[in-house]
Amino acid sequence: MLYSRYFIPTLKETPSDAEVISHQLMLRAGMIRKLSAGIYNYLPLGLRSIRKFENIVREEMNKAGAIEMLMPSVQPAELWQESGRWQFYGKELLRFKDRKDNEFCMGPTHEEVITDMVRREIKSYRQMPLNFYQIQTKFRDEIRPRFGLMRGREFIMKDAYSFDVDSAAADLSYEKMYNAYVRIFERCGLNFRAVEADTGSIGGSSSHEFMVLADSGEDAIVSCDSCRYAANVEKAEVRPVSVTSNAELMSLEKKATPNKKAIIDVAAFLKVPVETTIKALVCTNGEGVFAMALLRGDHDLNEIKLKNAMGWEEIRMATDDEILAASGAPVGFLGPIGVKDGLVIIADVALNGMSNCVIGANETDMHYVGANPGRDFMIERIVDLRNVVAGDACPRCESGKMEMWRGIEVGHVFKLGTKYSEKLNATYLDADGKETVIFMGCYGIGIGRTVAASIEQNHDENGIIFPIPLAPFHCSVVALNPGKETGVLAQAEEIYFKLEKLGIDVLFDDRDERPGIKFKDNDLIGIPLRIVVGSKGLAEGKVELKNRKTGDMQLLPIDEAIEQVRRIVDNALVYE
């Protein structure tokens, strides 16, 4: 590719609305431009990287036995009504009507469409297992799009859907996809973790997220430092502790705690460790059902665990007014003792073995001390409700401690079971001629997000440092002063042709610009290898080869430089 005939509008200054490094660099490198909130143009350079990644995904999906197809991005409401998600998906689902007033949506995901296709076409157990995938543009009307391609509203996604005769077969399909995902992200040279995850609005029985580790990640994940357990904190289990306290039970006593609402302030005011306090949080499913969650004062409620424990579809913190109505007590002084009937009391496992606690007295400016679960108040259920924190004991092995990371979710695999196939009546006849519901799985990869995540992990003060598999070009050839030094231009062009002939993606910087501009641009856009052709080196028959990542620079005879580039690129692209 001739730089002078290509289109790479680089920016010297960082646009003010770009927060994270990948967003800033993708704008500055001329890879993307914003069209509207969360909606981007993919400029030629950005598209090249995206295509590189897509092809890696394609290769691995095909290798794993998945079959590529393409579904429409506009979907009829009927299918969503049939699955029930027309109601549940909420405002993220962009809905609209056609000229005949029929309702449609922009597809945020394609379980309904693929299941509809499969139920029409698949009749026999002989036709399975099947796994269809597509690489396609999705639309989710996010509350707050941000960070460029990391959380856009319109985005490119690879989604795959597996169909199997039973649960065991579906598990196999799931495992194949899981392994394919590991290969995909390893091939890109990403530092990632596969973690257990909540299934969210997609539903299903179990799932893993593939998380690229980065401080800018929107998810918190934990992993064990001695075994393989790793999970999103939304999902991460707490190791149950059974402490039997021998402490003598104090008597229950009410104490004034004027204006001390936050549990930390209460503990400080009463001069007790915060670990001996219990806080009460009221949540609702938004449909008039309220639950009071009891947690140790220094622990954080995990809303998803509470939601799942209650069997709710939605969850949110109750408002102050709702709390007063449901519990009869003011916010800041809530407690289970003497609370209104009809409120479910559900406690975190940490309350097991706690005694002589401080807890809200359901009265303005009052807390109890010496409160004891079982004696002073009843708990209907004790479940795991809190967030794991760094240093917690591993729930799976004896010696491990949990470590915390921030991660960018680039892939997610789900076991769906029969959730969609039942709703949409996707069945087949088994060997006995009996009608049976199909078992499904679904598997997503954020294409643009992965490229962005790769930039989060690979950059320096001069710009992007693309790993070779994702680089828009493997190598650049920079001709110094081509306007004047025609011998340089001719020689550089020859190198460019030779490299292209070897199958290397080359960007030939033939622009009549000052060297500084060319070096800065080449660094910014992150081309992994650079050959500089200048008159000085050429006098000795040599050119300079520089490695963007390591900074290594060497003067080499022309053919040797070409050979080195070929070898480095080939080595980076093989994966077994």
Added chain:
RNA sequence: CGGGGAGUAGCGCAGUCUGGGAGCGCACCUGCCUUGGGAGCAGGGGGUCGCAAGUUCGAAUCUUGUCUCCCCGACCA
């Protein structure tokens, strides 16, 4: 959705409080000069100041409305 902030040239911004000339840096165009890390000099083009209404002799500036964008907020009891 709540709170905060911002819309002035392609990008980054000043000017708005205190109404009267639309500006600065980068980018862009022309010429000279320069050529191994975003040079220099000279000249030049480009903006209905987000949109609408109002106040005023006069509005980027004041008032009202509206649209868009950005940031913060889901552990606070």
